Amino acid sequence: MFRVRFHGRGGQGAKTASQILSSALFLEGFEVQDAPRYGAERRGAAMFAYVRAARAPIQERGVIARPDLVVAIDDTLATMPAAAVLQGVAQDTVVLIQSAEPAEAWRPRLNAPCELLVLAPPPGAAAQAEAPFGGVRCAGAAARLLGVVGRASLERALEAELAGLGERLIEQNRVHALAGFDALAPHAGRVRGDAPRAAEAPPDWIAVPLDDAAIAAPDIHATGTSAASPTGLWRVLRPVIDYEHCKRCVWVCGTYCPDSAIRAGEDGRPNIDYDHCKGCMVCVTVCPPHAIHAVPEREAA
Amino acid sequence: MSRELLTGNAAAAWGARLADVDYVPAFPITPQTEIIETLARWYEGGEAPGRLVMLESEHSMVTAAAAAAATGVRVFSATSSQGLLYAMEMIYAVPGWRAPFVLVNVSRALATPITLEPDHSDVLAARDSGFLQIHCATCQEVLDSILIAYRLAEHARVRLPAIVNLDGFYLSFTREPVKIPAAAEARAFLPPFAPGEVEFRASKPVSRAVAALGSSPYSYFRYQTHLAALEALGAYEEVARDFERRFGRWHPAVECYRSEDAEVAFLMIGAFSTKARDAVDRLREKGVAAGLVRPRLLRPFPQAALRSALLGRRAVAVVDQNLSMGSGGVLAGELASALYGCRGAPMIARFVGGLGGRDITAEEFEAMATEARAAAETGEAPAPRLLYTAAELREVRKLQAIALAGPREAGGRS
Numbered sequence: 226m227f228r229v230r231f232h233g234r235g236g237q238g239a240k241t242a243s244q245i246l247s248s249a250l251f252l253e254g255f256e257v258q259d260a261p262r263y264g265a266e267r268r269g270a271a272m273f274a275y276v277r278a279a280r281a282p283i284q285e286r287g288v289i290a291r292p293d294l295v296v297a298i299d300d301t302l303a304t305m306p307a308a309a310v311l312q313g314v315a316q317d318t319v320v321l322i323q324s325a326e327p328a329e330a331w332r333p334r335l336n337a338p339c340e341l342l343v344l345a346p347p348p349g350a351a352a353q354a355e356a357p358f359g360g361v362r363c364a365g366a367a368a369r370l371l372g373v374v375g376r377a378s379l380e381r382a383l384e385a386e387l388a389g390l391g392e393r394l395i396e397q398n399r400v401h402a403l404a405g406f407d408a409l410a411p412h413a414g415r416v417r418g419d420a421p422r423a424a425e426a427p428p429d430w431i432a433v434p435l436d437d438a439a440i441a442a443p444d445i446h447a448t449g450t451s452a453a454s455p456t457g458l459w460r461v462l463r464p465v466i467d468y469e470h471c472k473r474c475v476w477v478c479g480t481y482c483p484d485s486a487i488r489a490g491e492d493g494r495p496n497i498d499y500d501h502c503k504g505c506m507v508c509v510t511v512c513p514p515h516a517i518h519a520v521p522e523r524e525a526a
Numbered sequence: 527m528s529r530e531l532l533t534g535n536a537a538a539a540w541g542a543r544l545a546d547v548d549y550v551p552a553f554p555i556t557p558q559t560e561i562i563e564t565l566a567r568w569y570e571g572g573e574a575p576g577r578l579v580m581l582e583s584e585h586s587m588v589t590a591a592a593a594a595a596a597t598g599v600r601v602f603s604a605t606s607s608q609g610l611l612y613a614m615e616m617i618y619a620v621p622g623w624r625a626p627f628v629l630v631n632v633s634r635a636l637a638t639p640i641t642l643e644p645d646h647s648d649v650l651a652a653r654d655s656g657f658l659q660i661h662c663a664t665c666q667e668v669l670d671s672i673l674i675a676y677r678l679a680e681h682a683r684v685r686l687p688a689i690v691n692l693d694g695f696y697l698s699f700t701r702e703p704v705k706i707p708a709a710a711e712a713r714a715f716l717p718p719f720a721p722g723e724v725e726f727r728a729s730k731p732v733s734r735a736v737a738a739l740g741s742s743p744y745s746y747f748r749y750q751t752h753l754a755a756l757e758a759l760g761a762y763e764e765v766a767r768d769f770e771r772r773f774g775r776w777h778p779a780v781e782c783y784r785s786e787d788a789e790v791a792f793l794m795i796g797a798f799s800t801k802a803r804d805a806v807d808r809l810r811e812k813g814v815a816a817g818l819v820r821p822r823l824l825r826p827f828p829q830a831a832l833r834s835a836l837l838g839r840r841a842v843a844v845v846d847q848n849l850s851m852g853s854g855g856v857l858a859g860e861l862a863s864a865l866y867g868c869r870g871a872p873m874i875a876r877f878v879g880g881l882g883g884r885d886i887t888a889e890e891f892e893a894m895a896t897e898a899r900a901a902a903e904t905g906e907a908p909a910p911r912l913l914y915t916a917a918e919l920r921e922v923r924k925l926q927a928i929a930l931a932g933p934r935e936a937g938g939r940s
Binding site: 244247248251256257258259260262283284285287288290425427430431432433440442443444447450 | 531638639695696699700701702703797798800801803804885887888889890892893911912913914915916917919926928929930931
């Protein structure tokens with residue numbers, strides 16, 4: 226059985242990638258299963274989608290704990306613990322990252338015990354925040370890595386899954402999917418999908434104790450706990466203040482910010498809390514002297 | 527008959543479409559909403575005939591569904607979780623109207639705490655209502671069961687509404703290959719509803735669902751609903767056989783997988799039962815005679831079929847993805863009452879797991895089989911167990927540490 230997990234940000238097409246790959250495998254005669262997990266259900270937030278494919282009907286269900294192939298559509302997720310890209314990765318797993326940086330740069334960073342491949346993003350993509358076509362490129366690349374999907378099936382699957390988008394968009398997507406498919410040609414069939422699985426330890430079951438009612442209800446007594454949730458990770462565009470042109474009218478950007486992520490510093494300058502700024506760009510829009518710029522997160526980081 | 531990749535929700539919409547339903551009262555709720563969105567799109571685009579009306583709540587929706595069914599038209603609706611509970615007054619009221627329709631429930635765990643992922647506590651809250659219940663394990667079963675459910679609900683000796691249940695996420699948002707019957711074949715299996723006396727016209731006034739303040743009419747009407755539900759056992763067999771004859775897919779009231787010579791059997795309902803099939807195969811490879819017994823039909827409760835499947839087995843591990851507070855798993859209790867006093871009844875090991883969408887791992891299935899077999903060996907029923915690991919409790923303790931802490935520095939206020 227092939228078990229593939231696509232990791233992306235909401236809006237980058239990870240679910241669509243999983244559906245195209247699954248559809249292509251289905252056309253090749255495989256039994257398949259695909260499903261998304263929407264995470265925080267917000268554009269830009271980490272999410273993933275998975276595909277199982279086998280020659281016999283699939284009885285497994287739920288999230289893939291031991292993947293054969295992991296694809297990170299957005300390389301900023303690769304090192305983000307909350308995205309859990311490397312979850313369950315073992316020696317026989319292949320990890321594919323769509324990134325402008327080479328595999329040599331990623332190996333020491335991820336320190337993963339498995340094969341690591343890189344798919345270069347399309348030219349000019351670094352300047353675009355949302356990695357357009359990143360999903361379909363990765364679908365094509367994944368198809369090639371499995372080695373059991375032909376070009377024709379990939380194209381047919383793409384057309385079927387994207388039906389309704391119109392000729393022009395389908396054509397653009399086709400170009401990118403095939404570019405991904407061709408780019409991984411040297412690694413065709415690298416993902417085996419039949420690796421023997423090591424036996425896992427028996428479950429470490431425990432008896433849940435009866436706790437005092439005061440703590441056994443889902444109440445949050447502490448204040449400000451939302452600060453512990455780094456929603457800034459959902460950002461694909463970063464607002465950056467150009468202090469040379471900033472007029473210190475912090476009540477404007479600070480008031481409009483829907484996440485209260487802009488506050489005045491002691492010097493009266495607005496400071497953006499990047500741990501909690503979700504990148505909505507409302508501040509960029511309302512800033513009277515146009516002193517806040519939108520910079521793709523990939524560049525800013 | 528084409529084979530396509532469909533989510534459980536899309537399969538449910540196809541079931542309603544192939545059943546040629548006339549009327550769909552609707553109200554959105556995750557993870558069911560895609561069903562009514564799909565039907566709305568088809569009706570709007572003229573791809574299928576039918577009328578969908580958004581009601582102001584699930585309570586109104588179920589009332590409208592039963593009221594429309596009482597006029598003799600074919601009605602479909604869908605809900606989930608809190609929505610089903612919000613409709614609960616009418617869920618218990620309308621079966622007595624003896625007006626058949628099909629309600630899909632996409633299982634999602636109940637509040638508190640409110641959550642999105644599935645378990646079966648929602649649909650089991652409707653267990654004693656008079657609705658028939660069919661539980662699905664695959665997207666194919668979702669489509670097929672809706673067609674079967676209409677035949678069953680509209681059966682002249684039954685005439686009760688039916689719930690077709692599918693697990694949220696694990697079926698609702700999961701695509702699998704599904705055979706979509708041709709419309710003509712579906713219609714041959716499920717002809718238009720012949721309501722007979724079930725009709726309502728302005729020219730022929732009837733007072734329906736009137737009060738019965740005396741206990742003798744009350745008991746009589748309640749017991750009639752019960753008897754009709756029991757009648758659905760035989761009717762189900764008849765309908766499922768006809769379905770198999772036409773479509774080649776056999777959906778028995780109780781699915782038995784490698785259980786005939788099993789020493790230990792799993793008993794569970796819903797989508798995770800396919801994981802149990804996998805576990806059965808793995809255990810068999812290791813030399814353990816394991817099997818799976820899965821009731822698809824939960825109401826009426828197929829007691830006889832369960833007895834015939836389980837008497838003579840040494841042990842049964844019941845996996846309840848629900849929790850009856852102060853009692854435990856619902857299925858374990860139901861099964862015990864079905865087997866009590868029967869010669870050759872197996873040892874029952876009770877497990878509650880999969881609450882709020884929690885996964886049940888391959889290792890856990892094997893460990894459950896081991897516990898059940900060990901219990902059969904000693905002859906002593908084990909204490910009911912929640913499938914819950916030390917790591918899960920550590921995670922909760924971490925969250926509690928945050929929730930109970932004093933004001934935090936970052937962003938905290940005193």
